[in-house]
Amino acid sequence: MSQYPQSIYIHLPFCKTKCPYCDFASFTEKNKDIQSQYLDALANEITSFFQTHKIDKDETLIKTIFFGGGTPSIHSGEEIANIIKRLQSHTIFDNEIEITMEANPGTINLDKLYEFKVAGINRLSIGTQTFNQKLLDKLARGHTVEDTFEIIELIKKVNFKSWSFDLIYGLPKQTLEDLEDTLDLAIKQGSPHISAYALSIETNTPFGDIYKNSYHPELAQETELAEMYKLLDEKLTNNNFERYEVSNWAQTKHECKHNLTYWRAEEYFAFGLSAHGYFKSHRFANTRELQKYMDIYSDKITLSSDKYDTYTKIKEAEQLEEEILLKLRLKEGLYLSPQIKEKLNQEKLNYYQSQDYLEANNKHIKLKDKAFFVSNHIIADLLS
Ligand code: SF4
Numbered sequence: 073m074s075q076y077p078q079s080i081y082i083h084l085p086f087c088k089t090k091c092p093y094c095d096f097a098s099f100t101e102k103n104k105d106i107q108s109q110y111l112d113a114l115a116n117e118i119t120s121f122f123q124t125h126k127i128d129k130d131e132t133l134i135k136t137i138f139f140g141g142g143t144p145s146i147h148s149g150e151e152i153a154n155i156i157k158r159l160q161s162h163t164i165f166d167n168e169i170e171i172t173m174e175a176n177p178g179t180i181n182l183d184k185l186y187e188f189k190v191a192g193i194n195r196l197s198i199g200t201q202t203f204n205q206k207l208l209d210k211l212a213r214g215h216t217v218e219d220t221f222e223i224i225e226l227i228k229k230v231n232f233k234s235w236s237f238d239l240i241y242g243l244p245k246q247t248l249e250d251l252e253d254t255l256d257l258a259i260k261q262g263s264p265h266i267s268a269y270a271l272s273i274e275t276n277t278p279f280g281d282i283y284k285n286s287y288h289p290e291l292a293q294e295t296e297l298a299e300m301y302k303l304l305d306e307k308l309t310n311n312n313f314e315r316y317e318v319s320n321w322a323q324t325k326h327e328c329k330h331n332l333t334y335w336r337a338e339e340y341f342a343f344g345l346s347a348h349g350y351f352k353s354h355r356f357a358n359t360r361e362l363q364k365y366m367d368i369y370s371d372k373i374t375l376s377s378d379k380y381d382t383y384t385k386i387k388e389a390e391q392l393e394e395e396i397l398l399k400l401r402l403k404e405g406l407y408l409s410p411q412i413k414e415k416l417n418q419e420k421l422n423y424y425q426s427q428d429y430l431e432a433n434n435k436h437i438k439l440k441d442k443a444f445f446v447s448n449h450i451i452a453d454l455l456s
Contacts, residue, residue, distance in 0.1 A: 074133040077351060078166075079333040082114070082155060083344030085142040085362065088179060089214035092278035093271065097346035097360040098142045110345070110362070111151055113369035115158045117343050117358075122162035124375040125351075132163040136330035137171045143199070145175035149187020156192045170195055170233075170329045177219035185230045194233040195328070197267070198223060201240045203257040204250050210243065224261050234326045236265035241300045243271055244283070244290040251300050255307045264326035268304050269319050270297055301445045318401045318444050335402050337395040353391070356380040389415075393455060400451050405431075405438025420453045 086107055087098045101107060122129075137159065139152070156171070172195040173188060180188075188196075198220070202208055205217045227235050237258050241251050258266055273283045273291070283291055292300065305315055313321035317335055320328065333340050342349035346360040359365050359381045368379055377383035386394070392415050399406035406412065421437075424430045429443040429450060443450055 074131060076127060076132045077333075077339040077341050078133055078135040079330055079338070079340040080134060080137045080159060080163075081330075081340060081342040081344075081347055081349070082137065082139050082144075082159075083141060083342070083347040083358075084139060084144040084147060085110070085345045086146055087141065087143040088146060088176070089212065091211055091213050092282075093211065093274065095274040095277050096142070097362075099362060101362075106362075107147075109366050111147075111154070113366045114155065114344050116369040116372050118155075118158050118162065120369070120373050120375050121341070121343065123372070127162065129162055129164060133166050134159070134163045135166045135169055136333060137169065138330040139171075139173040139193075141174055143176045143179060144173050145179045145184075145188075149184055149191050152188055152193065153191035172197055172328065172330055174199060174238075175223065176213070176215060177223045178215035180223055180226065182226050182229065185226050189230055189232065196227060196232055196235040197328075198227075198235060198237050198263070200237040200258070202243060202246070202250070203254040204246075207243045207246055207250060210245075211240075221261075224263075228262075234265060235263055236267060236326075236328065237261075237263045239266060239268040240271050241268055241304065242292040242297050244288075246292065246300075248296070248299055248303060251303060252307070255304065259307070259311045264323040265328065266308060266313065266321045267319055268321075270301075298445050305441070305444070314403070315441075315444065316403045318447055332402075335398045337391070337398045350386075353386050354383060355386055356383040396455060397451055400437070400439055400454075401447060403438065405436060408432070408435055408437055416454050417456050420456065424450055424454070 083097070085096075085098045086101050088100065090098065090100050137156070139155075144152070152173070169192075171192050173193045175196045176199040199213070200220050201211055201213060203217050203220065208215070208217060239254065239258065273286065274280050282288075287293065304321075308321040309315065312323050314323075315321050316327050317331070320331070322328070339350045339352075341351065344358065345362060345365045346358055348355065348357045356377070357380060359368070373379070388411075392411055396406060396412060396415060416437075421430070421432060424443070425432055428440060430437060430439050439447055439450065
């Protein structure tokens with residue numbers, strides 16, 4: 073096995089519109105010069121990283137790449153191909169490599185989709201959010217349900233290895249019936265993977281101003297969110313999906329291998345604005361400021377910790393906690409090493425076991441189905 077990380081995250085921050093609930097590092101930059109300046113900086117960062125760390129290409133083996141954003145699909149096939157070629161000039165790609173791109177409806181036509189496939193993209197994650205036009209309008213994502221159907225047709229024509237719908241539930245004024253309709257449509261469209269996250273209201277966003285009060289009458293409260301989650305899990309499980317992580321369901325062999333890297337607490341490379349990487353027991357984050365990022369990487373440089381916004385050595389104790397936090401979100405659970413056992417609150421563990429929330433023996437621990445919606449609470453308790 074390669075001594076180096078086997079996954080790479082690439083951040084492409086440009087979007088068609090800025091959604092009012094979004095606090096990601098993303099911009100509605102239409103100026104092609106700025107976009108190409110950014111892509112040059114990204115290429116420089118990639119090369120600087122591999123050269124600074126003296127990473128021997130022949131000792132690498134990359135199994136997953138994930139293009140996130142932003143809206144990576146607003147870029148051309150050629151731009152995406154150039155990034156992939158740059159990565160290939162420093163690393164060896166596994167024959168079975170998974171290369172995912174986040175793609176938004178309304179940003180792709182058939183030619184572009186073919187170009188992405190030729191460039192190497194073999195998995196698409198579609199920013200669907202909901203199949204209800206009224207709710208979609210409220211999210212102001214700059215696409216329609218019609219656009220979503222159109223992209224689905226194109227994906228089927230081009231025949232990608234796998235694809236996914238990204239959904240949001242708990243949208244303002246969303247009812248259980250609305251969610252059920254969206255799920256029925258998503259299942260009917262045949263995507264083998266579905267991610268569904270509850271809407272999170274972030275401060276410093278327009279939604280943060282509107283929904284300052286988390287008890288706002290338009291927002292679903294804990295009980296309604298729990299019902300929505302139950303509906304999601306029941307519907308998907310009854311339709312050949314398996315929940316392999318708290319918010320992710322997949323049909324056999326369609327799990328997102330890239331995200332499993334994060335949830336298994338493995339290390340990974342990460343490049344681009346605000347990208348967070350994990351390498352040689354250090355977690356580090358690039359700046360969120362576009363101009364600053366482009367200034368730093370305007371040329372090839374020798375990378376040092378001061379180029380990052382944060383650069384933190386993860387101590388063994390923290391590593392263990394991260395492992396517990398992340399792996400317990402997975403259906404597969406976690407191997408109970410003596411060090412992990414020591415970190416867990418035995419009294420709480422016994423309690424949750426007696427209440428049928430988790431399964432544990434001497435070697436292994438995993439949450440049971442009914443624990444998933446409250447997993448954050450249970451995990452925090454186990455670490456207390
Ligand atoms: S498309 Fe995604 S990244 Fe872009 S603004 Fe909307 S939520 Fe944020």
